[in-house]
Amino acid sequence: MRALVQRVSQARVTVDDEEVGAIGTGLVAFVGVTHDDTAAQAQRLAAKVAGLRVFPGPGGDMDASVVEAGGQVLVVSQFTLYGDTRKGRRPSWIAAARPEVAEPLVDALVAELRALGLAVLTGRFRAMMQVALVNDGPVTLMVEV
Numbered sequence: 001m002r003a004l005v006q007r008v009s010q011a012r013v014t015v016d017d018e019e020v021g022a023i024g025t026g027l028v029a030f031v032g033v034t035h036d037d038t039a040a041q042a043q044r045l046a047a048k049v050a051g052l053r054v055f056p057g058p059g060g061d062m063d064a065s066v067v068e069a070g071g072q073v074l075v076v077s078q079f080t081l082y083g084d085t086r087k088g089r090r091p092s093w094i095a096a097a098r099p100e101v102a103e104p105l106v107d108a109l110v111a112e113l114r115a116l117g118l119a120v121l122t123g124r125f126r127a128m129m130q131v132a133l134v135n136d137g138p139v140t141l142m143v144e145v
Contacts, residue, residue: 001037001045001105002081002144004030007054011074011133013123020129021121026071027052028133031109032081033102034095042105044145046112049073054139062139066118073113076123076131077106099126 005027012022029049050067057063066073079102083091096102103125113120123129 001034001041001109002032002142003045003049004032004078004081005049005052005054005141005143006030006133007136007139008074009134009136011131013074013076013121014130014132015124015127020124021074023072023074023119023121025069025136026073027054027066028074028076028131030076030078030081031106032078033097033105034082035097035101037097037101037105039105039108041145042108043112045143046109046116048143048145050113050116050118052141052143054137054141067116072119072121074121074123074133075106075110075113076129077102077125 008028010024011028013020051065053065054062055064055069079096082096083093084095085091110120110122
């Protein structure tokens with residue numbers, strides 16, 4: 001599993017002109033799943049995302065986690081994170097897990113983030129989504145487990 005994580009001052013996701021999730025200060029996590037990912041990996045990824053020290057804290061820049069900063073998380077399923085562009089110009093999606101494999105693992109990640117005390121909103125799985133965000137910093141990290 002991997003997540004492209006961005007620290008944001010605000011973010012929202014819409015589907016068919018309907019807002020399905022919006023946050024203020026926090027993290028947007030675009031989450032990709034591959035074939036052999038497990039629920040244990042979803043749990044580790046959640047712990048890693050929740051614990052990333054990318055917010056200003058009392059000790060200086062990037063000294064606090066989203067939990068400590070009182071932020072929220074917007075999770076957006078993103079199969080394209082496993083797109084392979086090494087050959088040609090058309091990405092290959094072979095490494096991306098099928099929806100019936102990926103959706104329960106994204107759900108497990110969301111549940112674990114909530115269990116860690118975070119307010120978590122989501123996009124809509126298998127929908128064409130529009131994501132608007134203000135990257136704060138900018139801070140963008142690829143997190144893999």
